[in-house]
Amino acid sequence: MNVLNEVNINFLSKSSNEGFARSAVSAFVLCLDPTISELADIKTAVSEAVTNCIVHAYPDTHGTIYINIKITEQNKIIIKIRDKGVGIEDVKQAIQPLFTTSNDERAGLGFAVMQSFMDSIKVRSKTGVGTTVIMEKTIIRTGYDKR
């Protein structure tokens, strides 16, 4: 995998940072000249993953959320969103649409949105250690400036 560009963003799991996170990712991938629809898909998926960290990974505290974004050959974007929170006991159950452990009007659609809006998603989690979500999306239009 030939990485053409890469950025790391770390921030505190405060809900006011949700807008910052999706805007920062969006700003970084703009160099690939995505369509408005592709950009909206990425922003939405990032917003879901970051919200999961804020609501579920660090329920009673503020921990750090780590985002790593890579741009590789063939206009592929790889976004890794990681926390060191409580972890998910049963990942298979957690990614089921409408499943939610929260009673705070969460729709239980976070992972369904990530799956539907990105090309692929992988979730790794260990109770007490944290969760990593890796999402990929290839931008159809080309034109990345390799400089």
Added chain:
Amino acid sequence: MVETKYIDDVLTAKIYGEIDHHRAQSIRTKIDAQTQMHKPKELQLDFSNVSFMDSSGIGLIMGRYRQVSLLGGSLKVVNVPQGLKKIIMLSGIDSLGVLK
């Protein structure tokens, strides 16, 4: 941000900007206070000025649907921008018959 007006048994809540988990909380509080006060026959959520939403927007719609139904009213979601239709369709809330 949200602006509300109550005319002829219809409470309209016009939502501005982005709806995420953070912003949904204050939008929900304002709409619910007005809903409790007026007990409208119809609650209209106007999405014409919503520039972004994630599944928190779906939670917001479902929660208001439940709340206004409990008070004997109905919910309508109006002026949904094209860019938000993908997440609305994915959620299946169109089956509630609230979209206009």
